[in-house]
Amino acid sequence: MSSDSTFTLQTIGIIHSCYTEKFGIPRQPGLVTEAVARLELTSPYNRLDTLDGLEGFSHIWIQFIFHACLSENWKAKVRPPRLGGKVKMGVFATRSTHRPNPIGLSVVKIGRIYEEDKKVFIDLHGADLLDGTPVLDIKPYLPYSDCVENATGGFAPEAAQTKQVHFSELALSKCQHYENLHNREIGTLIKQIVEQDPRPSYLTHQTGKVHGITLWNLNIKWCARIDHLEILDIESLR
Ligand code: SAM
Incomplete structure (x- = not known):
């Protein structure tokens, strides 16, 4: 002090x-x-x-x-x-x-x-x-x-709506490759992260722009389509 x-x-x-x-x-x-x-x-x-x-x-x-x-x-x-x-x-x-x-x-x-x-x-x-x-x-x-009964959540009364996530063929095969190599399923983790749509609010109307999320040494490439978010590829960063 x-x-x-x-x-x-x-x-x-x-x-x-x-x-x-x-x-x-x-x-x-x-x-x-x-x-x-x-x-x-x-x-x-x-x-x-x-x-x-x-x-x-x-x-x-x-x-x-x-x-x-x-x-x-x-x-x-x-x-x-x-x-x-x-x-x-x-x-x-x-x-x-x-x-x-x-x-x-x-x-x-x-x-x-x-x-x-x-x-x-x-x-x-x-x-x-x-x-x-x-x-x-x-x-x-x-x-x-x-755990407070009857608590109210102001302007955030419940979890934000998640979005639909689809995996490309390439991304699916990369998930499988990762699982074979590390004995760890990774697709569910990627889906749970991307379905939150982490883009800043002013960008959430955009489609087609490729975004990257870094998880450990992986770059998860994804983009927004009209009615879902698509995982495009999973690249190794090193
Ligand atoms: N649950 C915590 C709270 O309410 O204090 C964090 C809420 S804050 C809105 C969540 C964000 O903090 C995450 O999306 C991430 O971007 C950021 N974050 C997490 N760890 C951080 C860190 N060590 N330094 C800076 N930002 C961080």
């Missing part, structure tokens, strides 16, 4: 995630359930005993730093994608990254809790976190208190 109104916080962990760029990351947790991130606890908190008791909980809250936005200024009013990017709302009425304190909050499903090569990890299902995100704290999700 350095004064009455500024505080020094420590990183307790770091996120390893398939999202190596911001574009394509879902706008909230739980939307892309196939994405499994790993939270690695950092020293001196990299001890399994800090997690004793957590195995009984299904979900945790993660507080983290929007570290890829640190050079950006906060904004009093922002344009939520949910409102088509056309209407401005007060920053504190949104989950925007452009905040005075660049702190994010996500609830995620806990997977395996384990030690590997003297490092402590928690698998997190459905996280909306960029690879390398510094984590400030984790807390168990308490259903009796955190």
